[in-house]
Amino acid sequence: MRLVTFNILNGRSLHDHEVDVAVLTAAIKELDPDVLALQEVDRNQPRSQRADLTAVAADAMDAPHHRFVAALHGSPGATWTAATGELQPDAAAYGIALLSRYPVSGWQVVQLPAIPVPVPMRFRGQLLPTLVRDEPRVAVAAEIESPLGAVTVATTHLSFVDWWNGRQLRHLRAATCDVRRPLLLTGDLNMGPERAERITGMRSLATHPTFPADAPVEQLDHVLAEPDLVARSAAYEMPLSDHRALVVDLDSL
Numbered sequence: 001m002r003l004v005t006f007n008i009l010n011g012r013s014l015h016d017h018e019v020d021v022a023v024l025t026a027a028i029k030e031l032d033p034d035v036l037a038l039q040e041v042d043r044n045q046p047r048s049q050r051a052d053l054t055a056v057a058a059d060a061m062d063a064p065h066h067r068f069v070a071a072l073h074g075s076p077g078a079t080w081t082a083a084t085g086e087l088q089p090d091a092a093a094y095g096i097a098l099l100s101r102y103p104v105s106g107w108q109v110v111q112l113p114a115i116p117v118p119v120p121m122r123f124r125g126q127l128l129p130t131l132v133r134d135e136p137r138v139a140v141a142a143e144i145e146s147p148l149g150a151v152t153v154a155t156t157h158l159s160f161v162d163w164w165n166g167r168q169l170r171h172l173r174a175a176t177c178d179v180r181r182p183l184l185l186t187g188d189l190n191m192g193p194e195r196a197e198r199i200t201g202m203r204s205l206a207t208h209p210t211f212p213a214d215a216p217v218e219q220l221d222h223v224l225a226e227p228d229l230v231a232r233s234a235a236y237e238m239p240l241s242d243h244r245a246l247v248v249d250l251d252s253l
Helices: 021-031 053-061 162-175 193-200
Strands: 002-007 035-043 065-074 080-082 093-100 104-111 119-121 130-132 138-146 149-157 183-188 221-226 231-236 245-250
Touching (some): 002 021, 002 149, 002 183, 021 053, 021 245, 035 053, 035 065, 035 149, 035 183, 053 065, 053 093, 065 104, 065 138, 093 138, 093 149, 104 149, 104 162, 149 162, 162 193, 193 221, 221 231, 221 245
Parallel strands (some): 002 035
Antiparallel strands (some): 002 245, 035 093, 065 080, 065 093, 104 138, 138 149, 183 221, 231 245
């Protein structure tokens, strides 16, 4: 079973900052995942040709089972509100997605704790910090009936604020305490592997730098397992996104 987690940067190419769904399609076909976890996924956004990027990815990998979970309604960086779970089919939204070629016997959506106030962030070239409003954060888990056996896969995209993302990860860990094992927790956690392992008590199946894509110096993207599993792994630079795609191949569960 091939599991891929990929922060797709809403499908954007770094060389021209444009979104081409054909490029996303080709990238997913090249990665050839059986289970695909995506972060920074657009749905009906002007910047991504108003495409449903989850549907694009599902068609590319021939995945009949998939779910997009909105973190926010509206457009990031413009006017948006936290998602309520009542998404209209034609509404602009942004969030995460989980896709599977194999049957899914159940889904779980987890709303993660949000930072209640804007936080000061210092950006390159600025002397003084800027107050930044963090986006809402969500997670989704699926119980998948794979050829290797039943497995639960969860994915999320945690806050960039390091004193808060640990709280979100602990919340997700508690929310998945009763799901069927093995549990594979994936996504852009915005922290390194040692901290992710320490917070969750899970083992990392892949230790490769994933960010920035062209010359990665840190690992923000993860596949954590409970119990520990034997896997082959790699991180690949693709023709889109500022993250590398993290690939884990499992021969047994």
